[in-house]
Each structure stands twice: as C-alpha cells, then as structure tokens.
Amino acid sequence: MVVYLKRKLIIIPEKCRTTVAFSTHGVRLSQAQAKTEAPKPDRMNKTPPESKSYAVNMFRGNVVPEQCFPYPDVLSPDQHETLEMLVSPTEKFFAEVNDPAKNDALEKVPDDIMENLKEMGAFGLQVPTELNGVGLNNTQYARLVEVVGANDLGIGITLGAHQSIGFKGILISGNPEQKKKYLPDVATGTKIAAFCLTEPGSGSDAASIKSRAVLSSDGTHYILNGSKIWISNGGIAEIMTVFAQTPVKDPKTGVTKDKVTAFIVERAFGGVSHSKPERKMGIKASNTAEVYYEDVKIPVENVLGEVGEGFKVAMNILNNGRFGMGAALSGTMRSAILKASDFAANRLQFGRKIETFGAIQEKIARMAIKHYVTESIAYMVAGNMDRGFTDYQVEAAISKIYASEAAWWVVDEAIQVMGGMGFMKDAGLERVLRDLRIFRIFEGTNDILRLFIALTGIQYVGAHLRQLQAAFKNPAGNIGVIFGEASKRAFKSVGLGGGKSKALEPHVHSSLSTQAEYASEAVELIGQAVEAILMKHGKNIIEEQFVLNRLAEAVIDTYAMAVVLSRASRSIERKLDSVDHEILMTKVFCNEAIGRVRSNINGMKASSSIENYKIMSQISQTICKTGGVAHVNPLGI
Amino acid sequence: MAMRALVGCKRVIDYAVKVRVKPDKTGVVIDGVKHSMNPFDEIAVEEAVRMKEKKLVSEIVAVSCGPAQCQETLRTAMAMGADKAIHVEIPAKEFELVQPIHIAKILAKLATDVKADVVILGKQAIDDDCNQTAQMTAAFLDWPQAVFAAKIEKDGDSLAVTREIDGGTETIKVNVPAVISADLRLNEPRYATLPNIMKAKKKPMEKKTAKDLGVDLTPRIQVISVEDPPVREAGQKVDDVDQLITKLKGLGRI
Numbered sequence: 032m033v034v035y036l037k038r039k040l041i042i043i044p045e046k047c048r049t050t051v052a053f054s055t056h057g058v059r060l061s062q063a064q065a066k067t068e069a070p071k072p073d074r075m076n077k078t079p080p081e082s083k084s085y086a087v088n089m090f091r092g093n094v095v096p097e098q099c100f101p102y103p104d105v106l107s108p109d110q111h112e113t114l115e116m117l118v119s120p121t122e123k124f125f126a127e128v129n130d131p132a133k134n135d136a137l138e139k140v141p142d143d144i145m146e147n148l149k150e151m152g153a154f155g156l157q158v159p160t161e162l163n164g165v166g167l168n169n170t171q172y173a174r175l176v177e178v179v180g181a182n183d184l185g186i187g188i189t190l191g192a193h194q195s196i197g198f199k200g201i202l203i204s205g206n207p208e209q210k211k212k213y214l215p216d217v218a219t220g221t222k223i224a225a226f227c228l229t230e231p232g233s234g235s236d237a238a239s240i241k242s243r244a245v246l247s248s249d250g251t252h253y254i255l256n257g258s259k260i261w262i263s264n265g266g267i268a269e270i271m272t273v274f275a276q277t278p279v280k281d282p283k284t285g286v287t288k289d290k291v292t293a294f295i296v297e298r299a300f301g302g303v304s305h306s307k308p309e310r311k312m313g314i315k316a317s318n319t320a321e322v323y324y325e326d327v328k329i330p331v332e333n334v335l336g337e338v339g340e341g342f343k344v345a346m347n348i349l350n351n352g353r354f355g356m357g358a359a360l361s362g363t364m365r366s367a368i369l370k371a372s373d374f375a376a377n378r379l380q381f382g383r384k385i386e387t388f389g390a391i392q393e394k395i396a397r398m399a400i401k402h403y404v405t406e407s408i409a410y411m412v413a414g415n416m417d418r419g420f421t422d423y424q425v426e427a428a429i430s431k432i433y434a435s436e437a438a439w440w441v442v443d444e445a446i447q448v449m450g451g452m453g454f455m456k457d458a459g460l461e462r463v464l465r466d467l468r469i470f471r472i473f474e475g476t477n478d479i480l481r482l483f484i485a486l487t488g489i490q491y492v493g494a495h496l497r498q499l500q501a502a503f504k505n506p507a508g509n510i511g512v513i514f515g516e517a518s519k520r521a522f523k524s525v526g527l528g529g530g531k532s533k534a535l536e537p538h539v540h541s542s543l544s545t546q547a548e549y550a551s552e553a554v555e556l557i558g559q560a561v562e563a564i565l566m567k568h569g570k571n572i573i574e575e576q577f578v579l580n581r582l583a584e585a586v587i588d589t590y591a592m593a594v595v596l597s598r599a600s601r602s603i604e605r606k607l608d609s610v611d612h613e614i615l616m617t618k619v620f621c622n623e624a625i626g627r628v629r630s631n632i633n634g635m636k637a638s639s640s641i642e643n644y645k646i647m648s649q650i651s652q653t654i655c656k657t658g659g660v661a662h663v664n665p666l667g668i
Numbered sequence: 669m670a671m672r673a674l675v676g677c678k679r680v681i682d683y684a685v686k687v688r689v690k691p692d693k694t695g696v697v698i699d700g701v702k703h704s705m706n707p708f709d710e711i712a713v714e715e716a717v718r719m720k721e722k723k724l725v726s727e728i729v730a731v732s733c734g735p736a737q738c739q740e741t742l743r744t745a746m747a748m749g750a751d752k753a754i755h756v757e758i759p760a761k762e763f764e765l766v767q768p769i770h771i772a773k774i775l776a777k778l779a780t781d782v783k784a785d786v787v788i789l790g791k792q793a794i795d796d797d798c799n800q801t802a803q804m805t806a807a808f809l810d811w812p813q814a815v816f817a818a819k820i821e822k823d824g825d826s827l828a829v830t831r832e833i834d835g836g837t838e839t840i841k842v843n844v845p846a847v848i849s850a851d852l853r854l855n856e857p858r859y860a861t862l863p864n865i866m867k868a869k870k871k872p873m874e875k876k877t878a879k880d881l882g883v884d885l886t887p888r889i890q891v892i893s894v895e896d897p898p899v900r901e902a903g904q905k906v907d908d909v910d911q912l913i914t915k916l917k918g919l920g921r922i
C-alpha cells in the first residue's frame with residue numbers, strides 16, 4: 032500500500048504547480064507565473080485550503096453535504112413577504128408597459144421605458160436602501176431577475192451590465208467613501224454603469240489587457256490610455272469599472288512589473304469616448320460599444336481595491352454575478368415552455384392534439400427537466416451566497432454553463448414544437464433564441480468556464496496531495512493525515528468504498544434512494560478519475576483539454592444531480608402540490624445523468640477515446656492549415 | 669385645504685385568476701390563490717395620492733379589513749403613497765360572511781376616530797360586486813356622498829366631483845367631510861415602485877379588531893350554496909334560415 036501511495040505522491044511537485052488564475056472571461060493558464068514566484072519552503076507543511084464547496088470536494092471523491100443539503104432556505108418571513116410584493120409590480124410592468132419586440136426592432140431600450148425602469152428601482156436592486164437602492168439579497172434579486180429574463184433579455188443585459196457587473200465592484204470592493212459617492216446615483220439609474228475589461232487583443236485571456244494607467248508625477252492621479260471593445264452600456268455609461276495595467280514594484284525583489292488595477296472612471300473626467308453601437312445577433316436593445324480612453328485623469332481615490340489587485344477584483348465581480356444569469360434564464364425557459372405546451376395542447380394534426388405524440392412529449396418533458404435543474408442550481412447558488420459562503424465559484428460557473436445551454440436547447444425545441452409558427456416573429460421565440468445565444472459567450476465563454484471548473488478542482492486536489500507528500504517526509508509527526516488518506520484508499524482498493532454508494536443516503540428522501548446512489552457513485556467516479564489523470568499527466572494536465580472537458584461535464588452532471596435531489600427532498604418534506612411531478616423529473620434526470628457521467632469518465636481514460644482525441648486534434652490542425660474543409664466535394668467540382 | 673383622507677383597500681382574488689368554486693359549494697377557493705388590491709380601491713388610493721400631491725390632502729390613512737395577509741395590501745397602498753395604515757383584523761373564516769354594512773360601520777367609526785375629512789373608497793369590490801359600502805358609510809356618518817367619481821377637483825372649500833351616470837356625466841359640489849367612491853375612469857393608478865415598497869415597510873401600521881371599534885360582525889346572511897355559472901352548451905350549425913327557424917320553434921324559443 033505504501034508503494035501505491037508513493038506512486039501517487041509524486042504527482043504535483045510544488046515548484047511546477049499549475050497556477051490557475053481566473054478571469055472573468057477566462058482562466059489564465061500561466062505556468063510562467065508559477066515559475067517566477069519565489070519558492071516558499073513552508074508551503075509544503077501548510078494545511079491545504081479547506082473548502083466546504085460541494086462541487087470542489089467532488090474532485091477528491093468526497094461528499095461534503097453542508098453546502099448542498101438541505102436545500103437552502105434563506106428568506107425570513109419578512110423578506111419573503113417583501114419579495115412577494117415586489118414581484119407583482121415587476122411582472123405587471125413587463126406585461127403591460129414594455130414591448131420586447133419593439134425594443135428589438137428599435138435596437139434600443141426606448142427612453143420612456145428607461146425612465147420607467149429607473150423609477151421602479153430596477154437599476155439598484157442590491158444597493159442598500161440607505162444609498163437609494165432596494166436592498167435585496169441574492170435570492171430576492173434572483174427572483175426579480177427571473178421576471179426580467181422571462182420577458183426581455185435585452186433589458187436584462189442593460190440592467191445586468193449596470194448592476195451585476197458595472198458597479199458591482201463598488202458594492203463589493205469599494206471603500207466607504209466610494210460607496211457613498213457613487214452608489215446613490217447608480218442605484219437610481221441617474222448614472223448608468225459599465226464593466227470594461229475586454230479589449231481587441233484580450234478576451235478570454237483577460238489578464239493580457241494592454242490598457243495602461245500610470246501614476247502622475249505628483250502622485251495625485253493616474254493617467255489612463257487604452258481601448259475596450261464590446262462593452263455593454265459602453266455608449267451610455269457615466270460610471271465605468273475599468274481594468275488597466277499599472278506598474279507595480281514588488282516590495283521584496285524591488286522589480287517593477289505591470290499588474291492589473293481596477294479603477295472607477297467617470298465619463299466626466301474627460302478623454303472618454305465611444306463608438307457607434309454594435310449591430311448584433313441578439314440582445315439588440317442593449318447598447319454594446321467600444322470605449323476609448325485618452326489621457327484620462329483618474330484621481331488616486333478612484334482605485335478600486337488595491338493597486339495591482341485588479342484581476343482579483345474582476346474575478347470577484349464576475350463570480351458574484353453569475354448566479355443571476357441562471358435565474359434570468361430560468362425565467363426565459365419558463366415562458367418558452369408555457370408557449371410550447373400551450374401550443375401542443377391545442378394544435379391538431381392527424382386528428383389528434385400534438386401533445387399526444389411521444390416525440391412531442393419527450394421534448395416537453397426534457398424542457399421541463401432542464402428548467403427544473405437550472406432553477407434549482409440558480410437558487411442554490413444564490414442561497415449559499417446569502418448564507419455567507421464564499422467558495423461558490425465552481426458552482427456559479429456550473430450554473431452559468433448549465434443555464435445558458437439548457438435555455439438554448441429549450442427555446443430551440445419550443446420553436447420545433449410550434450413548427451412553422453415557432454419560426455414566425457409573432458410567436459416571440461425567434462428573438463429569444465437570438466437574445467440568449469450570447470449567454471454562452473460572455474462573462475467567460477462556457478468552454479473557458481469548463482476549464483475553470485476542471486482546473487480549480489484539480490488544483491484543490493493537488494494541494495491536498497502535496498500535503499500528503501509532505502507528511503510522508505515526516506511520517507511520525509503526521510500520522511493522522513497519512514492514516515486518514517491511507518484508510519480511504521485502502522477501502523477503495525479492497526472494494527469497500529465501491530459498490531453501492533451510501534454517502535447521500537442520509538440527506539435524500541427515501542423515495543429517491545436509487546438516484547441518491549447514482550449521485551454518490553458519480554462523486555466517487557470523479558474522485559478516482561481525477562487521481563488517475565493527475566498520476567498520468569502531472570502538471571501537463573493543463574494541456575489535456577479533451578480530458579478536462581469530459582471531467583467538467585461529469586462534474587456539472589454530478590453537481591446537478593445533487594442539487595435536484597436536495598430540492599426534491601425538500602419539496603417532499605414540505606408536501607408541495609408539485610411534489611410528485613418533481614420526483615419524476617428528478618428521477619429521469621438522475622437516471623440519465625449517471626449514464627453520461629460514466630461515459631464521460633470513461634472518455635477520460637479509455638484508450639479508444641484518447642486515440643480519438645489525438646485524431647481530432649490532427650483533423651482540426653489540417654483544416655486550419657488548409658484554410659477550411661480539407662476534403663473535396665464528392666463530385667470533385 | 670389640507671384634509672385627512674381615509675382610503676379603503678380591500679384584498680380580493682386577483683383579477684387575472686380564474687375563480688374556482690369549492691367542492692362543498694360554501695364559497696370559492698382562496699387558499700394559495702393570488703390576491704391583490706381591489707382595482708377600484710387602487711384607483712381610490714391613487715386619487716388620494718394625487719390630491720396629496722396637489723396639497724389638497726395632508727395625510728392618507730389606508731384601511732383594510734380581513735385576515736393577516738391584508739397587511740400586504742396595505743403595504744402596497746403605502747408604497748403608492750399612503751402615509752399610514754390601519755389593519756382591522758378579521759379572521760378568514762369570519763370574513764367570508766362580512767357584508768358591506770359591517771365594513772361601513774368600521775369605516776365610519778375609523779373616519780371619526782382619525783378625524784378624516786374625506787373617505788375615498790372604490791365604487792365596488794371585484795369579488796362580491798356589492799357597490800354599497802361608500803353609500804352606507806356616508807349614511808352612518810351622515811356625510812354627503814359623491815359616488816362613481818370620474819374627476820375630483822377643489823371648488824373653494826368644497827369639492828367638485830364629476831360623476832359617471834347613465835348616458836353621461838354629472839358634476840356635483842359636495843361639502844367636506846364627504847364620502848367619495850372611485851369609478852374606473854377617475855385615474856390610472858401608478859405602479860408601486862420597488863424603492864417605495866421598501867420604504868413602505870417602515871411606515872406605521874396599526875392593528876385593530878372590529879371589537880375594538882365596537883362593531884358587531886354577527887352575520888346577517890347565510891350562504892346556502894355557491895355555484896359556478898352554467899357551462900355554455902355546445903352550439904349547432906344550421907344550413908339556412910329555414911332550418912334555423914324550424915330548430916328554434918322545436919326548442920319552443922319562438
């Protein structure tokens with residue numbers, strides 16, 4: 032057994048540890064950064080970061096229920112009542128005043144609608160009431176955003192770019208003076224905000240931005256130069272959270288290097304200009320523009336967070352806002368399902384209501400299940416944030432990925448259920464399909480977020496394995512660590528940990544016990560697979576995207592299983608009217624998800640799969656070299 | 669002229685909800701059904717708020733009688749602009765048999781207690797469609813009444829109220845104190861904005877019971893049966909006028 036352990040222990044030597052830095056838009060996969068870091072010998076004996084995140088712990092094969100079971104219930108009766116009061120006027124506004132088709136055609140949110148939204152308080156939902164906001168927590172915010180998503184995603188982005196990312200930095204990282212100065216005006220929408228990170232040369236690789244701010248000789252202000260593209264609200268914002276490189280001197284080495292700093296930039300500072308609004312596929316009502324900064328003088332008080340810590344600020348903002356997309360898209364899906372099911376229940380073909388055909392039934396059932404999963408994850412993440420947990424990054428990324436892909440699928444199938452009618456503008460779905468496409472791209476592409484999920488988990492496992500490695504250097508003093516880990520492995524190797532997994536049994540209602548076993552089995556499969564790939568690839572795992580993607584897929588499904596089991600169990604406990612329906616959806620989802628998890632895990636190691644990845648890599652290279660499809664037309668013409 | 673206005677806010681099943689009769693036919697299903705402020709009462713609140721904006725009114729007191737959830741309705745009224753609220757708690761079961769005469773007595777007593785100069789009510793509630801409360805309240809108070817108001821204006825120390833009547837409108841002058849009931853065209857109520865809803869949470873809400881006000885709620889009616897409207901029978905197609913006449917004759921309709 033020691034031999035077995037030793038083999039594992041050489042996995043990730045500290046000095047070539049992969050550094051995963053997360054950006055909004057991406058994950059910075061930089062090994063260079065790790066190399067230049069001064070080696071810290073004490074690191075080996077430090078206890079690795081502990082996280083109670085359900086998703087992150089899955090990578091170690093552990094079920095850590097705290098952040099998943101029972102389903103969070105964070106609203107006090109008073110908050111619940113308040114929310115009920117807020118939902119109806121919001122719904123009424125969208126039903127009676129706003130016209131999403133008109134906004135889409137105009138490619139603008141009309142001024143009167145903007146004014147209405149401002150009056151309603153829609154621009155400052157989470158700003159404290161004493162600073163002119165509505166003072167909602169994340170769960171309450173999610174519920175209101177759901178109403179927006181159900182009605183008009185163009186407005187959703189206008190509002191989201193403003194408060195979910197535009198001034199969120201001031202709300203979560205600003206100092207008291209900054210909050211007092213800026214929040215009252217942005218909360219009322221008197222001033223619109225934007226989040227300015229992306230540049231022509233820096234999208235997913237957000238840390239590579241070129242915009243640069245240099246401290247003036249008198250030390251009173253920074254001078255910013257650079258340009259940003261595809262900035263939502265870029266043409267209308269007065270207050271911008273801008274990220275730029277600033278020279279920062281390392282206090283230890285004395286070497287000056289550029290590091291990203293976040294700034295609060297007012298258009299009124301001068302030197303800020305913008306392009307015409309971009310013409311886009313969807314969310315046309317929302318303004319997207321390039322923003323240029325030319326010798327913009329930013330007072331030093333407007334540094335947001337610490338100098339050189341801007342990347343962290345950006346990542347916090349984006350992590351903090353992602354659950355909102357899950358909530359908004361839950362609303363989008365709910366209204367698409369309403370349209371499709373209404374059509375299916377009324378449309379006669381071949382003398383029958385089309386809802387009686389199995390092909391339609393499968394579509395509608397799958398739509399509802401995907402909605403159930405999306406909604407359950409969104410409120411789980413929001414609830415965990417409200418409970419004060421801070422390690423929800425992976426779950427938030429899962430929520431964004433799942434929601435944006437489920438919504439695309441659901442609206443696409445809703446169109447299919449409605450046939451030619453679905454393709455017509457009047458059905459109101461083609462716009463929604465165009466609008467929601469962007470959700471798979473911005474605030475971190477889903478591809479990048481998949482890597483983020485996989486690598487964050489792997490890094491967590493790596494830290495624990497390093498601790499184990501260190502423990503082995505002084506086995507006598509670390510017997511606890513070794514014993515804990517060794518016994519876990521020993522169980523696995525003699526099959527005690529295998530077979531039927533019971534880890535979730537105490538947390539899931541007995542009517543879903545089979546599905547709970549699947550969800551536990553999936554966690555074990557992930558734990559084993561992560562160990563195996565670390566053993567096989569070591570630090571080079573970072574380059575194995577075919578494998579990492581399958582790991583991320585398995586993680587998404589496995590987390591989703593746990594979340595719906597948690598929610599359905601709570602519904603059973605509360606005897607909700609919809610409980611039987613929820614149980615059925617949970618069963619189908621888990622029964623199918625375990626199949627996908629097994630297949631993805633297998634795809635991480637099966638030699639036939641690995642071979643296919645090599646081939647696909649080769650095929651792609653050929654095509655990119657050829658410049659398009661490399662095979663000739665069958666006619667040769 | 670700076671009057672104190674007392675405004676009625678009944679909590680009713682939302683206008684968009686399809687009402688279902690309870691299986692035992694004692695009433696309609698209200699549990700888990702969306703409720704909101706009676707639309708005519710919303711108009712009444714809106715009018716009071718506008719009068720306050722025009723400085724005709726200095727303070728608006730909203731009243732709702734019924735179960736605990738009425739407080740939500742009152743919060744909405746305060747979010748729209750009412751300054752304070754009085755909740756006269758009547759348990760749900762008891763409330764089922766409460767009639768306009770009971771509410772009118774309560775309102776009359778409250779109008780006296782808070783020294784109201786004007787009582788503004790919806791002309792009717794969309795659940796029972798009684799259209800009696802304003803008139804009865806005026807009677808109990810022995811105040812002039814101006815019901816079905818479509819416009820309210822200041823006229824010296826009195827109010828000029830334009831009323832909707834059959835075939836047109838009528839403008840009357842009422843001395844205050846008075847009771848007014850709001851008709852549909854009086855105004856278009858504003859949305860309660862989210863910041864105002866939050867602010868409304870801090871406005872004072874007083875709780876009272878009918879007993880505190882000395883009003884006896886003993887039912888004066890007995891519900892024998894609540895029925896769904898008859899279902900429309902399926903129609904028949906006829907080929908021509910002759911056939912139509914034959915059929916109608918057969919049914920004994922002509």
Ligand SMILES: Cc1cc2nc3c(=O)[nH]c(=O)nc-3n(C[C@H](O)[C@H](O)[C@H](O)COP(=O)(O)OP(=O)(O)OC[C@H]3O[C@@H](n4cnc5c(N)ncnc54)[C@H](O)[C@@H]3O)c2cc1C
Nearest residue numbers: 056226227228229234235261262263473474475476478479
């Ligand atoms: C409508 C709209 C609104 C926007 N609003 C804002 C805003 O308000 N503020 C702001 O700062 N930005 C905004 N953006 C920018 C947006 O966040 C970026 O488009 C996004 O981060 C992706 O960057 P990119 O477009 O440069 O794509 P790229 O980074 O060039 O990526 C192209 C493709 O390559 C993939 N890829 C890139 N790197 C890797 C890798 N290492 N491994 C595997 N795959 C990789 C990506 O997943 C993607 O599929 C907006 C964009 C749009 C279209």
